Amino acid sequence: MTAVIVGLGPMGRGIARVLDKAGIPVRVVDLTPELGRAGLERIQAEASADGETVSITAADDVETALGGADLLIEAVVEDMAAKRELLARVAAAGGPNLLAASNTSSLSVSEMGRAYGSPERLLGLHFFNPPTKMRLVEVIVGAATDDASVKRALALVEQLGKTAVICKDSPNFIVNRVCRPLYYEAQLLVSQGVEAAVVDAAARGGLGHRMGPLQLLDFTGLHTHLASSETALREFGDPRYRPIPQVRGLVRGGMTGRAVGRGFYDYAKESPREANQRVLRVPGPASELSVQSEWLGLEGELTVFRCGAPTPDKVSTLKRLAAGGDVVLDSSDGGWLGALPHGVGWIHLHKRPDGALFAEVVDDPAANVEVPPIVDRLLDQLQAPSVRVLALPGLVVDRLAYCMTNEASTVVEEGTASARDVDVALRLAMNHPRGPFENLAAAGIDTVYAGLRSMTDAFGDPRYRPSQLLRRQALGLVRAR
Numbered sequence: 001m002t003a004v005i006v007g008l009g010p011m012g013r014g015i016a017r018v019l020d021k022a023g024i025p026v027r028v029v030d031l032t033p034e035l036g037r038a039g040l041e042r043i044q045a046e047a048s049a050d051g052e053t054v055s056i057t058a059a060d061d062v063e064t065a066l067g068g069a070d071l072l073i074e075a076v077v078e079d080m081a082a083k084r085e086l087l088a089r090v091a092a093a094g095g096p097n098l099l100a101a102s103n104t105s106s107l108s109v110s111e112m113g114r115a116y117g118s119p120e121r122l123l124g125l126h127f128f129n130p131p132t133k134m135r136l137v138e139v140i141v142g143a144a145t146d147d148a149s150v151k152r153a154l155a156l157v158e159q160l161g162k163t164a165v166i167c168k169d170s171p172n173f174i175v176n177r178v179c180r181p182l183y184y185e186a187q188l189l190v191s192q193g194v195e196a197a198v199v200d201a202a203a204r205g206g207l208g209h210r211m212g213p214l215q216l217l218d219f220t221g222l223h224t225h226l227a228s229s230e231t232a233l234r235e236f237g238d239p240r241y242r243p244i245p246q247v248r249g250l251v252r253g254g255m256t257g258r259a260v261g262r263g264f265y266d267y268a269k270e271s272p273r274e275a276n277q278r279v280l281r282v283p284g285p286a287s288e289l290s291v292q293s294e295w296l297g298l299e300g301e302l303t304v305f306r307c308g309a310p311t312p313d314k315v316s317t318l319k320r321l322a323a324g325g326d327v328v329l330d331s332s333d334g335g336w337l338g339a340l341p342h343g344v345g346w347i348h349l350h351k352r353p354d355g356a357l358f359a360e361v362v363d364d365p366a367a368n369v370e371v372p373p374i375v376d377r378l379l380d381q382l383q384a385p386s387v388r389v390l391a392l393p394g395l396v397v398d399r400l401a402y403c404m405t406n407e408a409s410t411v412v413e414e415g416t417a418s419a420r421d422v423d424v425a426l427r428l429a430m431n432h433p434r435g436p437f438e439n440l441a442a443a444g445i446d447t448v449y450a451g452l453r454s455m456t457d458a459f460g461d462p463r464y465r466p467s468q469l470l471r472r473q474a475l476g477l478v479r480a481r
C-alpha cells in the first residue's frame with residue numbers, strides 16, 4: 001500500500017508520521033512544491049525530537065504524488081471549497097481503487113463524496129490532535145460510502161495500532177457532539193452564578209476529567225467554540241444547541257481564552273490550577289464520627305440520607321431523623337431547594353471509578369441553604385475532597401454527566417454510532433474514565449431519567465429534554481443497551 005497525505009499542518013504532518021511508523025510508504029504534498037518540502041523538513045525535525053526517523057518523501061503536486069497510490073488522506077484547511085477543489089483533482093488523477101479520506105472535524109463527508117465523484121470510495125478518518133499520541137480514529141461513513149471502503153478503513157486503523165469507532169456522517173461526529181452539552185452546561189452554570197473554577201474542580205473531582213470543561217474551552221479558544229455552536233444550532237435546528245450568551249459577550253470583548261490571557265479565567269491573576277486548588281476543600285484529619293449510610297455501607301451516629309427528588313414522605317423522614325440527631329441529605333435534585341428541613345446539611349457524594357470519594361456541598365445562603373458544621377466533619381471522616389456549589393438542579397457533576405449521557409443517547413437513537421463506540425470514543429479522545437453509557441449504568445437509568453426530567457421542569461429549557469430512547473428505557477419498553 002502507498003499513501004498520499006495532502007496538507008502539512010499539524011494534523012497532516014502527524015498523520016504522515018503515524019502511517020510511516022506502521023511501515024506504509026508515504027508521500028506528502030502541500031499547496032506548492034516549496035511548502036511540501038518545508039512540510040517534510042518539519043516532519044523530519046518533529047520525528048527527530050521524538051527520537052525517530054522517517055522515510056517519507058515529498059511530491060511537487062497531488063497529481064504526481066498519486067501515481068500508484070491506494071490511499072489519500074486530505075488534511076488541508078477546514079474549508080469546503082478548498083476540499084472540493086482538491087478532491088476533483090484527486091478524482092481525475094487517482095486510480096480506480098483509490099480510497100480517499102478526509103480528516104475534517106466538522107464538514108460533511110457526504111458532500112465531499114459528491115465532489116469526489118465516487119462517493120462510495122470516500123470517507124472520513126478523523127484523527128485527534130496530536131495524531132502521533134491520540135489512539136482514537138473516528139471513521140466517518142458518508143451517505144454513499146460502501147462497506148468495502150469502511151472495511152479498508154478499519155483495517156488501516158488497526159494496522160496503525162489505533163482504535164477505530166464508526167460514525168455516520170453527522171455534525172460534530174461522536175466526541176465533539178457528546179461533549180457539546182458538557183461545554184454548554186459548564187458555561188450556563190457560570191451564567192447562573194457558579195465560579196468557573198468550581199465547575200472545573202467538580203468535573204475533575206466528581207467525573208475524573210483530566211481538565212475541567214471551562215479550562216478546556218479557554219485552551220481551544222472561545223471564538224472557535226462559539227462558531228462551532230452556531231454551526232451546530234443551524235445544522236440540528238434544535239434550540240438545545242444554541243450558544244450561551246455569556247460566551248458571545250466574552251468573544252466580543254476579545255476575551256477568547258488562554259492565548260490572549262483572558263477567557264473564563266483571568267490568567268494575569270491566577271492560573272486555572274491555582275483557582276481549582278483555591279476552591280477545593282481538602283479533608284482534614286479523620287474525626288471519630290461514626291456515619292450511617294446504606295449507600296456507603298456504614299452505620300453510626302450521623303445519618304447520610306441519599307435520595308433523589310423530595311416527596312412528602314422523604315421530607316418528613318428527614319425531619320424525623322433530624323429531630324433525633326445529625327443528618328445530612330445526599331442528593332443532586334434541585335427540588336430540595338425550599339424543601340430542605342432546617343439544620344440539615346445538603347451534599348452530593350460521588351464515588352469515582354477509581355473508588356475515590358468527592359463531594360459537592362450545597363452552600364447557598366441567598367437561597368437559605370447553609371452548611372452546618374457536621375458536613376465538614378463528615379467529609380473529614382470520609383476523607384472526601386469537596387467544592388461548594390449553589391442549589392441549582394443537578395448541582396454541577398450530575399448536570400454535566402446527565403446532559404452528556406442524554407446527548408450520547410440521542411446519538412445512538414438516531415443511528416449515528418453504537419453505545420459501545422460512544423463509550424470507547426469518549427474514553428480515548430477525552431480521557432474520561434467512563435464513557436456516558438458506563439456512567440448511565442453506574443448511576444441507573446431511572447436516576448438519570450428522573451434527574452433530566454427534574455431539570456426540564458426547573459429550567460423549562462429543551463436542553464434537558466430526555467431522549468426518547470432514554471425515556472423508553474426508563475419506562476422498561478426497550479433494553480438498556
Ligand SMILES: NC(=O)c1ccc[n+]([C@@H]2O[C@H](COP(=O)([O-])OP(=O)(O)OC[C@H]3O[C@@H](n4cnc5c(N)ncnc54)[C@H](O)[C@@H]3O)[C@@H](O)[C@H]2O)c1
Nearest residue numbers: 007008009010011012030031075076077078103104105129
Ligand atoms: N488542528 C486540530 O486540532 C484538528 C483535529 C482534527 C482534525 N482537524 C482537521 O484536519 C485538517 C487540517 O487541520 P490542521 O490544523 O493541520 O490545518 P492547518 O490549517 O494548520 O494546515 C493546513 C495545511 O494544508 C495546506 N493546504 C491548504 N490547501 C491546500 C491544498 N489545496 N492542497 C495542498 N495543501 C493545502 C496549507 O498550506 C497548510 O499547510 C482540517 O480539516 C481540520 O479541521 C484538525
